[in-house]
Amino acid sequence: MSGYFSSSVGRKFFMALTGLFLVFFLLVHLIANLTLFFGADSFNATAEFMGTNPVIQVMQPLLALGFIAHIITGIILELKNNSSRPIKYTKNNVGANSTWMSRNMIITGLMIFAFLALHIINYFIPIKTTHVENHYELVVGLFKNPIYAGIYVLAFIFLGLHLMHGFQSSLTTTGIRQEKYQKCIKTLGTIYSLVVALGFISIAVWFHFA
Amino acid sequence: MNLTLKIWRQKSPKDKGQIVEYKVNDISEHMSFLEMLDVLNEDLVAKGEEPVAFDHDCREGICGMCSLHINGEAHGPDRLITTCQLHMRTFKDGDTIFIEPFRSKAFPIIKDLVVDRSALDRIQQAGGFISVNTSGNTQDANAIPIAKAAADESMDAATCIGCGACVASCKNASAMLFMSAKVSQYALLPQGRVEAADRVTNMIKQMDKEGFGNCTNTGACEVECPKGISLNNIARLNREYLKASI
Numbered sequence: 371m372s373g374y375f376s377s378s379v380g381r382k383f384f385m386a387l388t389g390l391f392l393v394f395f396l397l398v399h400l401i402a403n404l405t406l407f408f409g410a411d412s413f414n415a416t417a418e419f420m421g422t423n424p425v426i427q428v429m430q431p432l433l434a435l436g437f438i439a440h441i442i443t444g445i446i447l448e449l450k451n452n453s454s455r456p457i458k459y460t461k462n463n464v465g466a467n468s469t470w471m472s473r474n475m476i477i478t479g480l481m482i483f484a485f486l487a488l489h490i491i492n493y494f495i496p497i498k499t500t501h502v503e504n505h506y507e508l509v510v511g512l513f514k515n516p517i518y519a520g521i522y523v524l525a526f527i528f529l530g531l532h533l534m535h536g537f538q539s540s541l542t543t544t545g546i547r548q549e550k551y552q553k554c555i556k557t558l559g560t561i562y563s564l565v566v567a568l569g570f571i572s573i574a575v576w577f578h579f580a
Numbered sequence: 581m582n583l584t585l586k587i588w589r590q591k592s593p594k595d596k597g598q599i600v601e602y603k604v605n606d607i608s609e610h611m612s613f614l615e616m617l618d619v620l621n622e623d624l625v626a627k628g629e630e631p632v633a634f635d636h637d638c639r640e641g642i643c644g645m646c647s648l649h650i651n652g653e654a655h656g657p658d659r660l661i662t663t664c665q666l667h668m669r670t671f672k673d674g675d676t677i678f679i680e681p682f683r684s685k686a687f688p689i690i691k692d693l694v695v696d697r698s699a700l701d702r703i704q705q706a707g708g709f710i711s712v713n714t715s716g717n718t719q720d721a722n723a724i725p726i727a728k729a730a731a732d733e734s735m736d737a738a739t740c741i742g743c744g745a746c747v748a749s750c751k752n753a754s755a756m757l758f759m760s761a762k763v764s765q766y767a768l769l770p771q772g773r774v775e776a777a778d779r780v781t782n783m784i785k786q787m788d789k790e791g792f793g794n795c796t797n798t799g800a801c802e803v804e805c806p807k808g809i810s811l812n813n814i815a816r817l818n819r820e821y822l823k824a825s826i
Contacts, residue, residue, distance in 0.1 A: 373781075383822065451796070454685050454754070455752075463651060463657075464800070472796065472798035535797075539797040542815045542818070544818065546815070547812060
């Protein structure tokens with residue numbers, strides 16, 4: 371198995387697995403955030419649950435590892451891929467054969483990473499280091515800031531684009547893709563990406579203007 | 581029609597190389613792209629200049645020898661064809677056409693538009709075969725029943741001519757579509773199952789050694805492949821390799 375993970379295909383498999391783990395996490399995170407729409411009490415209860423539930427506490431370091439592994443492997447793969455064509459084409463009509471999303475996973479990925487850093491500084495560190503009584507107030511306060519809300523919306527547009535390719539790509543890399551499932555995988559990937567991106571964006575926009 | 585060609589010229593593997601502009605006149609729309617290059621070369625020879633070196637052999641889309649990255653696409657703008665099957669009617673009078681070699685670290689340039697694609701041969705030699713006795717007592721292939729769907733899929737994969745368009749089109753210069761076709765054509769048949777694990781392991785090892793990039797499933801290879809090899813084969817290759825490694 372050690373040979374497997376040092377091979378190109380194995381590294382990609384690792385990339386896909388960590389990606390799928392994050393795909394699952396995003397859905398959980400979105401569901402938690404959607405409770406904002408039900409008012410302060412339900413969101414505070416959710417935050418309390420997320421902060422104390424033993425399963426979530428075990429998953430948190432795993433999630434951090436998942437993020438770090440996905441980002442580092444992604445950068446390693448990108449560097450290798452870049453060096454595989456040292457002299458670029460003078461004219462390359464890439465738009466004729468592939469989507470922008472599929473070619474720019476590193477750009478959308480790094481944008482999401484930048485947002486993640488901001489999110490950790492603005493929300494995760496404050497709730498871990500200080501005793502936050504009212505999570506609802508903290509979150510809604512952040513959304514009232516036009517710069518933060520703007521960055522938030524932009525970040526989730528990048529996330530949506532990242533997922534649009536990442537979802538189906540991970541199912542090819544893990545070997546789940548087959549002719550008979552492909553249409554379903556594509557549709558599911560598009561729906562998932564739109565739900566996640568628009569879900570988070572709608573929260574930011576709603577609470578900014580509310 | 582009259583055309584402007586911007587062609588990559590490189591005297592030797594060590595030479596730096598550059599794009600050089602040429603004019604060709606009175607090109608018939610019925611000519612193949614390679615015939616158009618023949619006309620250019622005849623002009624160049626008549627003028628005492630060095631003709632443009634480019635790969636070609638069968639000129640009927642079977643051998644996989646003709647390469648060329650034309651106007652930013654492997655084998656040019658048309659679909660499901662090799663460069664020898666690309667006709668000049670695809671272009672318009674007055675067009676400027678960029679002609680570059682297939683670019684990849686694993687495909688070093690020999691001269692002008694000619695690249696060394698033997699990396700693909702070495703991948704094939706690492707496992708792209710079945711070990712059968714050919715001493716005269718070979719079993720009749722039809723004696724083993726094979727499901728029609730599997731036979732068809734295997735045949736589709738086997739149509740890969742190893743031209744390298746997948747590598748040339750991939751943003752990562754990955755050879756995964758080629759690899760996946762070669763692995764799939766055997767993986768789908770009972771005769772190929774016997775050595776399936778060793779085959780995929782050895783071929784991937786060789787592929788990585790040659791310096792190809794990693795597949796990111798952009799699907800550019802599938803679009804540019806002259807034989808329409810499907811990305812489904814890449815998923816199969818990934819399954820085969822995982823199975824072989826567990």
